[in-house]
Amino acid sequence: MxxxxxxxxxxxxxxxxxxxxxxxxxxxxxxxxxxxxxxxxxxxxxxxxxxxxxxxxxxxxxxxxxxxxxxxxxxxxxxxxxxxxxxxxxxxxxxxxxxxxxxxxxxxxxxxxxxxxAPLYQHLGGTFRGNTFPIPLGNIVGGGEHAADATDIQEFLAAPVGAPSVSEAIFANAAVHAKVHDILIERDEPCGKGDEGAWAPSIDDAEAFEIVDEATKAVADEVGFEIRFGLDVAAAEMYDEDEGGYVYSDQVRSTEEQVEYIADLVREYDLKYVEDPLDEDDYEGFADLTEQVGDRTLVCGDDLFVTNTDRLGEGIQQGAANSILIKPNQIGTLSDAFDAIELAVENAYGHVVSHRSGETTDATIAHLAVATDAPFIKTGAVAGERTAKLNELIRIEDNAV
Ligand SMILES: C=C(OP(=O)(O)O)C(=O)O
Ligand SMILES: [Mg+2]
CATH class of the missing domain: 3.30.390.10 (Enolase-like, N-terminal domain)
Structure with missing residues (x-):
């Protein structure tokens, strides 16, 4: 047929x-x-x-x-x-x-x-898939490889963990994005955007933490549910062995200092999510950080695992990270992505289905996240190619696909 x-x-x-x-x-x-x-x-x-x-x-x-x-x-x-x-x-x-x-x-x-x-999510997940929806991680402020002359950390991500529905979570992220804009205007900071629609001001990471913390708390008060935030450090982009470690605008951190720095940030800001806090070859550093803060935050491997079962298997053996980013184009096919998700689920690793910085309006990942009961989806907060996925999630929730 x-x-x-x-x-x-x-x-x-x-x-x-x-x-x-x-x-x-x-x-x-x-x-x-x-x-x-x-x-x-x-x-x-x-x-x-x-x-x-x-x-x-x-x-x-x-x-x-x-x-x-x-x-x-x-x-x-x-x-x-x-x-x-x-x-x-x-x-x-x-x-x-x-x-x-x-x-x-x-x-x-x-x-x-x-x-x-059948809707795509049902075709992929089957009629006996669970009944959950992913929490959207919304990119609010960013720099790294996605915007020149902005933060060192690639992404500051709102995580509306207390939202009663996926649509309320999506609108909360948009409200955090708008709140950050207000704060930047107040502070007289320029308001350009990076590749994923996140604000990309020329501020340092410390100021970005202050602003995103303020914005998430203000919006949480307005909407009446918990909104935390997280990071994609994209640390492989910062790591330079010849320089002795992780190269930030104002200093170089050794691996031990990087682990300590990230663990301190998790505790200080009660971060829900930390993606790629260490270099893509550093399973040991990932394991060290996971041991320190893995009980209170998701330590997620993106460049570390690249949606690859061999690399995830190695991570599971070493206790590196406790979650995996799933990007189908990192591995080539949906079957390969499903294999990575299955291995993650079997080993109690969370999976976070993700967009890329270069996107189209294709909304397949919204269906993939729902089909596999992903606890999180990372697909931006605003911008047409990002809202294509977010609006599809709203339609799925509304049984309108
Ligand atoms: C979405 C990301 O960016 P890119 O697509 O540039 O790898 C990421 O690093 O998680
Ligand atoms: Mg990443």
Missing amino acids: TLVTDVRLRRVLDSRGNATVEADVLTEEGGFGRAAAPSGASTGEYEAIELPAAEAIAKAREDAIPRLVGEVHAGNQREVDAALAAADGTDDFSGIGANSAVAISMAAAKAGASVTG
């Missing part, structure tokens, strides 16, 4: 104005799915390989499409993704590009869902 009859690929724009891959998958019975690959800026060293969009499309047309059309069923995700892996022939999708692979994989899932008439 869901035999693939055509796969069409094209270059489209992403939110940074770069070319990315969009895929259409067509099936018997009129099934149709369309999806586009996102793209990172602070990419992990161990991620699957994104090729220039035109090259990824050419390679996929030559090697992958003949293995898909008339050969696999869009309703059978593992069959689709195995064909993509076989067509690629490498262990990092450098053959056809992880951007072609993930776009086709997600488009196939949508085509499979369209034939059955």
Whole structure:
């Protein structure tokens, strides 16, 4: 019923104005799915390989499409993704590009869902999925690789942990974003934005902590539920062995100092979430920090794990982190992302489904988060390509998809 009859690929724009891959998958019975690959800026060293969009499309047309059309069923995700892996022939999708692979994989899932008439989250999660919704982590202030001349820490993320519904959580994050704007205006700070729609003022990290703390508390008082905040330190981008550690604007911190610094921040600001607090090769540092504060905060591996079961397995063995970021394009297919989620869940690691800094209006990750009962989703607070996912979550909650 869901035999693939055509796969069409094209270059489209992403939110940074770069070319990315969009895929259409067509099936018997009129099934149709369309999806586009996102793209990172602070990419992990161990991620699957994104090729220039035109090259990824050419390679996929030559090697992958003949293995898909008339050969696999869009309703059978593992069959689709195995064909993509076989067509690629490498262990990092450098053959056809992880951007072609993930776009086709997600488009196939949508085509499979369209034939059955089930919403994508139900097609992916099954009718016996749980009944939870992810808490959205909203990027409020940021710098690092996502904005020049702003904070060293890449993302300050609002975490509306007490929200009674996903829509109230989403509106709370938008209110925190607006509150930070008010505070920046009061302080006479410029209000430019970074790649993900977060404010990117030329302030130091200490001032950003002060402002985000004030804004989350003020909005929590207004809405009447708990809002905490968290960080994506993206520390691999700061780490420089030759410089002796983590290079901040005003100092260099050794690994021990970095662990201490982050642990102190968790305690001082009661942080709910800390992503990539250490370099992507430093399992030991992650384990040390997790031992110190893992009982009170999520220590999350993004560049550390890159949605990869081998790297997550190593982390589980060493006690490094207690949660994993899930970015399908880091690993290439939805099946690979599901494998990482399954391994995480089996080992009581939380999973946080995530956007990339370069995005389109594709909303697949909203469905993926709901399908897998993800405790959190990280997909910005404002900006059209971010609100595409947030509004889809609201529609899912409202049974309107
Ligand atoms: C979303 C992120 O940024 P990028 O897509 O640039 O890796 C991140 O680091 O978590
Ligand atoms: Mg990250």
